[in-house]
Amino acid sequence: MPTLFQISIEVNSGSVGRIAEQIGQRAMAHGWESYITYARNHQESKSKVIKIGSKLDIYWHGLITRLFDRHCLSSTRATRNLIKQIKEIQPDIIQLHHIHGYFLDMRTLFQYLSSVNIPVVWVFHDCWAITGHCAHFDYINCFKWQTQCKFCPQKRVYPGSYLLDRSFENYILKKELFTSVFNMTVVPVSQWLGRIVKQSFLREYPVDVIQNGIDIDVFSPQSLQEINEMRQKYNLKEQMSILLGVASTWERRKGLNDFIDLSRIIPSNWKIVLVGLKKQQIKLLPRNILGIERTENVQQLAILYSLATVFINPTWEDTFPTTNLEALACGTPVITYNTGGSVESVAESVGFIVEKGDVEGIKECVQEILKAGKDKYRAECRDRAVKLYDKNNRFEDYIRLYNRLLCGKINEKCWVNTQIKTQK
Known part of the structure; x- marks a missing residue:
């Protein structure tokens, strides 16, 4: 053997x-x-x-x-x-x-x-x-x-x-x-x-x-019941558009400052949710950003990905983030900066690529997704993740x-x- x-x-x-x-x-x-x-x-x-x-x-x-x-x-x-x-x-x-x-x-x-x-x-x-x-x-x-x-x-x-x-x-x-x-x-x-x-x-x-792969059975569109329970847990009202960010550690190069800048220009019915923050970072967040500490609970992550209107990855340097893949596998479109290998998982049918630091551009892309409706992207996102990033194939x-x-x-x-x- x-x-x-x-x-x-x-x-x-x-x-x-x-x-x-x-x-x-x-x-x-x-x-x-x-x-x-x-x-x-x-x-x-x-x-x-x-x-x-x-x-x-x-x-x-x-x-x-x-x-x-x-x-x-x-x-x-x-x-x-x-x-x-x-x-x-x-x-x-x-x-x-x-x-x-x-x-x-x-x-x-x-x-x-x-x-x-x-x-x-x-x-x-x-x-x-x-x-x-x-x-x-x-x-x-x-x-x-x-x-x-x-x-x-x-x-x-x-x-x-x-x-x-x-x-x-x-x-x-x-x-x-x-x-x-x-x-x-x-x-x-x-x-x-x-x-x-x-x-x-x-x-x-x-x-x-x-390229990296993910468990597409774990990271998959979650049930409406699970999504509603998560909404209730964090007081995320159904009429809110959820802009999700996930990182193991949050810092300037991962786009934390960009999310804070974005929070200043978004409408009142948009809510930013960041996963992976430290307690001290959470205390300093603006009111329209919900901070969640790092979790090893992949089921919770899958529900948050499924709940989100869009996954935003404003990283200034990255190789090939699995968070992009996890979001796609849960049927959620991705917006990322034009940096490193982060762009390689994002095709035109599943999201947008904007230049580094273009927070206004991120807002415009979210508006495009809202105009078309998340349902327009859901199947394409899932299909791309299944075809290209299934861990059993990769x-x-x-x-x-x-x-x-x-x-x-x-x-x-x-x-x-x-x-x-x-x-x-």
Whole structure:
């Protein structure tokens, strides 16, 4: 039985954690054994899960990052323990997701990965791996990552450092470590990010774009009864037009300020609902914005998506947000800024794309949707999500990639399929 070992900071929690879980489930459906790591949040998983480090490790790593800009250069003992477990399990594929997040030492990990003959699949959910510091650079239109990072203009942005700026040294070290693995495939989650990788120091590696998928059974149009109950819970009157925004963390680059600007120009019968806010952020919201804290309850999210008149994603930098897909799957049109890979899921029949910062443009697009009626979009939105973003189809691409890597030949039946048949 072939074995997949995914290194993730979360399991079945948050967008990346849910993606790792769903990839593991797809692998198991093909007869694989699946392991997933976590350092922070985790929900119930069908894979075997492995905890990396402790809370103290994360806090210490965070302190080292804040003071000395040495992110992903701590948690050495935790990483060594992880490697011991990898050696015991002897996986056939090692798949990386985020390795940033205060839980791994990239030197220790990549020294090991470069010393073994195990295919590595690295899923890029952001741009951190190719920069000297930041995870995104669209917001400030920085191109230093193409040549040599230094004097980072986002030193205090995640993973923020308040004293030193090591972007120059970090860039050189990342380039040395990440290009040391012989058998590695980079999997960006959007076409946009794929083009970025091909302009970076990882340009010589195979790049196989696999867009994100979602559970279209969970994220689907919900019943009128459930929608009405949610309306009553949050006092959202039926005559209100609901403008929904969802994020795991809300900040300027995610469009929080844009929603506040939008709240100043919308009619009184429009209501903005933002999910994923912190308590302190909720206290500061204008009266026509309803703030809801982050939830792991995907059923509640599906109801909110179904209830909404429109889903608005005014992100200033993003790779391929699953929130767009979840809204579409629930039959709700999407408005997003023209940034990164966020536009790739939005066709003319299911929503609108406006230029970054054009809050008036967002309002005009909402008016267009209201004029036509949400019913005009509902079926098209659902159909697009089912055809393009069903996790069972999207994550099947990973299984095909694993088979190619283990076979060494494209379009040839490999030992994996042979073993599965033998087991049956």
